[in-house]
Amino acid sequence: MQLNLEWAGAVLVVTVTDPRIDAASAVDFKDGLRKAVPSEAERIVLDLSQVDFIDSSGLGAIVAATKALGPNQPLELAGLTPKVASVFELTRMDSFLTIHATRSAALAVAAANG
Amino acid sequence: MQLNLEWAGAVLVVTVTDPRIDAASAVDFKDGLRKAVPSEAERIVLDLSQVDFIDSSGLGAIVAATKALGPNQPLELAGLTPKVASVFELTRMDSFLTIHATRSAALAVAAANG
Amino acid sequence: MGEESCAPVRPTRHDAAKPPSVRVILPSTPLGVRKGLGEINTILRASGYSQEECGTVEIVLAEVLNNVVEHAYSAPGDDLIALQIGPARAGLSFLVEDNGREMPEGGPPIGKLADKHSDLLSLPEGGFGWFIIREVAHDVAYRREDGRNRLSFRIAVG
Amino acid sequence: MGEESCAPVRPTRHDAAKPPSVRVILPSTPLGVRKGLGEINTILRASGYSQEECGTVEIVLAEVLNNVVEHAYSAPGDDLIALQIGPARAGLSFLVEDNGREMPEGGPPIGKLADKHSDLLSLPEGGFGWFIIREVAHDVAYRREDGRNRLSFRIAVG
Ligand SMILES: Nc1ncnc2c1ncn2[C@@H]1O[C@H](COP(=O)(O)OP(=O)(O)O)[C@@H](O)[C@H]1O
Ligand SMILES: Nc1ncnc2c1ncn2[C@@H]1O[C@H](COP(=O)(O)OP(=O)(O)O)[C@@H](O)[C@H]1O
Numbered sequence: 413m414q415l416n417l418e419w420a421g422a423v424l425v426v427t428v429t430d431p432r433i434d435a436a437s438a439v440d441f442k443d444g445l446r447k448a449v450p451s452e453a454e455r456i457v458l459d460l461s462q463v464d465f466i467d468s469s470g471l472g473a474i475v476a477a478t479k480a481l482g483p484n485q486p487l488e489l490a491g492l493t494p495k496v497a498s499v500f501e502l503t504r505m506d507s508f509l510t511i512h513a514t515r516s517a518a519l520a521v522a523a524a525n526g
Numbered sequence: 527m528q529l530n531l532e533w534a535g536a537v538l539v540v541t542v543t544d545p546r547i548d549a550a551s552a553v554d555f556k557d558g559l560r561k562a563v564p565s566e567a568e569r570i571v572l573d574l575s576q577v578d579f580i581d582s583s584g585l586g587a588i589v590a591a592t593k594a595l596g597p598n599q600p601l602e603l604a605g606l607t608p609k610v611a612s613v614f615e616l617t618r619m620d621s622f623l624t625i626h627a628t629r630s631a632a633l634a635v636a637a638a639n640g
Numbered sequence: 641m642g643e644e645s646c647a648p649v650r651p652t653r654h655d656a657a658k659p660p661s662v663r664v665i666l667p668s669t670p671l672g673v674r675k676g677l678g679e680i681n682t683i684l685r686a687s688g689y690s691q692e693e694c695g696t697v698e699i700v701l702a703e704v705l706n707n708v709v710e711h712a713y714s715a716p717g718d719d720l721i722a723l724q725i726g727p728a729r730a731g732l733s734f735l736v737e738d739n740g741r742e743m744p745e746g747g748p749p750i751g752k753l754a755d756k757h758s759d760l761l762s763l764p765e766g767g768f769g770w771f772i773i774r775e776v777a778h779d780v781a782y783r784r785e786d787g788r789n790r791l792s793f794r795i796a797v798g
Numbered sequence: 799m800g801e802e803s804c805a806p807v808r809p810t811r812h813d814a815a816k817p818p819s820v821r822v823i824l825p826s827t828p829l830g831v832r833k834g835l836g837e838i839n840t841i842l843r844a845s846g847y848s849q850e851e852c853g854t855v856e857i858v859l860a861e862v863l864n865n866v867v868e869h870a871y872s873a874p875g876d877d878l879i880a881l882q883i884g885p886a887r888a889g890l891s892f893l894v895e896d897n898g899r900e901m902p903e904g905g906p907p908i909g910k911l912a913d914k915h916s917d918l919l920s921l922p923e924g925g926f927g928w929f930i931i932r933e934v935a936h937d938v939a940y941r942r943e944d945g946r947n948r949l950s951f952r953i954a955v956g
Contacts, residue, residue, distance in 0.1 A: 432674065434670070434673075434674060434702060434706075435670045435673065435674075435702070435706040435709065435710070436670035436671050436673070436674050437670075465695075465698065465699075465702075467699060467702040467703060467706065467769075468702075468703055468706075468766070468768035468769040468772060469706065469766075471768055472764075472765045472766045472768065473765075475763050475764075475765050476765040478760065479760065479761055479763065479765070482761075494692070494695070495695040495698070495699070498695065498699075499699060499772070502699075502772055502775055502776070503753065503768050503771060503772065504753055504754065504756070505754075505763075507756075508754070508759075508760050508763055509760075
């Protein structure tokens with residue numbers, strides 16, 4: 413599972429460059445994310461704009477990562493493509509997670525919130 | 527690979543109770559047959575009436591076993607089911623190997639030949 | 641699980657799609673499922689289904705097939721899953737068959753969702769699969785026959 | 799390899815069989831091939847092919863698929879074999895694809911048989927595979943494309 417890391421101040425932007433977070437890659441994704449995020453990160457933006465498909469394993473991995481990072485390192489999502497967005501909506505996970513239209517929108521909000 | 531052994535005088539009847547002698551089981555079959563036949567066996571009847579399918583690996587294993595046992599311990603076949611018989615015919619192996627319609631036919635011939 | 645309730649992955653109706661009749665056999669492994677979904681997507685696109693409709697089919701099949709891999713068979717190995725796709729009165733019909741273990745309660749789980757009022761930290765990290773299936777698919781039926789699991793359902797696309 | 803030469807596994811003609819459209823993805827392992835042949839057999843029987851016709855298809859596919867397992871791929875692992883079955887002008891058409899190594903001479907072997915006059919002890923213990931394929935199948939064609947082997951042929955059943 414390919415993850416691209418980039419800092420915007422204290423915000424870590426993690427871009428998933430694989431087109432799928434599915435049963436074949438969810439464990440890898442969760443491990444990769446855990447290793448990628450240092451304690452200095454005050455906020456994490458997960459850029460999913462290159463992800464074309466997610467299934468319930470991928471969804472579970474994102475929920476698990478969000479819970480593991482906890483309220484002090486909020487994980488926020490950005491750039492959901494249509495199929496991915498519909499899975500979040502279908503499972504109502506869109507009402508529990510913070511989702512931004514784009515990565516820049518996510519960073520703008522992060523900057524405004526300090 | 528399940529082989530059933532039974533003696534009829536000095537004739538050893540080996541019944542293959544698995545439905546397939548194929549690429550997944552041919553090596554096992556060849557090993558099993560080698561271990562099953564003691565030097566006392568003067569003739570071996572391989573009862574294939576429970577075998578529903580054989581491929582070229584299984585055919586090769588039978589040819590190899592026949593060659594390894596040699597002319598002093600002739601290996602003869604009995605009870606070929608239709609699909610199995612057609613593979614022996616197709617490859618012309620039916621003209622090199624001794625094939626009996628049934629196991630009792632094989633034993634009758636063996637008894638007549640001493 | 642009525643037509644009304646599946647708003648987010650709403651099937652669009654048009655006349656172009658021609659339901660294929662196809663059988664797909666795939667390895668019971670995560671990568672086998674991924675590959676099979678790719679093939680099915682190609683077939684459905686070629687049959688005139690929209691990208692959105694293909695996405696609807698893909699998410700349901702992903703959940704059904706991954707459940708077989710993870711729950712019906714013990715460990716990824718040489719096991720296979722057989723899938724039949726064909727025309728239905730309204731949409732496409734699907735039949736998924738495997739030789740794995742029987743469904744735990746003799747039938748597929750209900751599939752429930754997190755409580756609306758629960759907070760993030762109490763969210764479940766799994767169990768979304770059957771909720772998605774029941775939310776999107778129709779006429780879900782399960783039977784155990786000849787040591788085989790047979791799960792059939794319909795998806796309203798086309 | 800004309801229609802005349804495949805006497806022992808002779809296809810019978812009747813009107814009941816309806817050629818199915820099948821996509822198969824198999825693990826490149828001996829057991830994967832065995833299970834795949836079982837699923838294909840089930841589908842062909844359900845499509846109206848006789849037991850004898852299914853046997854004809856099974857032996858050819860067994861040889862083709864086991865060759866991929868044994869010769870194209872280095873060792874049984876996560877490799878996959880893709881197989882497509884569809885209707886042909888006369889019979890069923892097959893396309894087998896793998897990502898393994900190229901056929902040694904740039905094409906499938908001729909497949910030859912033991913000399914009629916040889917004795918038992920000089921019989922070959924292998925190499926029957928391609929003889930069987932060429933004896934039973936028609937229109938055998940091989941091409942190497944995009945690092946993939948594509949072998950197509952037709953079997954005159956149905
Ligand atoms: N095909 C199946 N065979 C056996 N058990 C199943 C199958 N599908 C689902 N289950 C059972 O139902 C439960 C819920 O399935 P699901 O909603 O897909 O969630 P998850 O797979 O994430 O656990 C599984 O944990 C399993 O116990
Ligand atoms: N799919 C394949 N890819 C590469 N080489 C092959 C393939 N099929 C056959 N061959 C080569 O052709 C030879 C003859 O094949 P075959 O007649 O099936 O006999 P066998 O498999 O028993 O050796 C093989 O030994 C191998 O060298």
